[in-house]
Amino acid sequence: xxxxxxxxxxxxxxxxxxxxxxxxxxxxxxxxxxxxxxxxxxxxxxxxxxxxxxxxxxxxxxxxxxxxxxxxxxxxxxxxxxxxxxxxxxxxxxxxxxxxxxxxxxxxxxxxxxxxxxxxxxxxxx
Numbered sequence: 001x002x003x004x005x006x007x008x009x010x011x012x013x014x015x016x017x018x019x020x021x022x023x024x025x026x027x028x029x030x031x032x033x034x035x036x037x038x039x040x041x042x043x044x045x046x047x048x049x050x051x052x053x054x055x056x057x058x059x060x061x062x063x064x065x066x067x068x069x070x071x072x073x074x075x076x077x078x079x080x081x082x083x084x085x086x087x088x089x090x091x092x093x094x095x096x097x098x099x100x101x102x103x104x105x106x107x108x109x110x111x112x113x114x115x116x117x118x119x120x121x122x123x124x125x126x
Contacts, residue, residue: 037062048082051089058090070099
């Protein structure tokens, strides 16, 4: 499905292409999509156990975004335990904590994307 879409896009005109899996946290780990970086998106409303339940998605992620952090108190999300689970499963993954409501962490997310673009541009030059 992705190849069919890529054939219709002018890839030279794009700086970033996001491919989002909206199904589950298992299937995307089974396929190499040719991505430069895999990002796992994990919401506090999903609970602390996601890295334990779906280790492959986090093990393959260069970055894990913990989103909706503003909802942690009302969802009884236990941050310390969650991050401990993540570090046990994927010690290499970078972690960004975001709140779209307050904007916390968004600048770091933008900088991360920009750093990926810079790295990719350098690779293209060599």
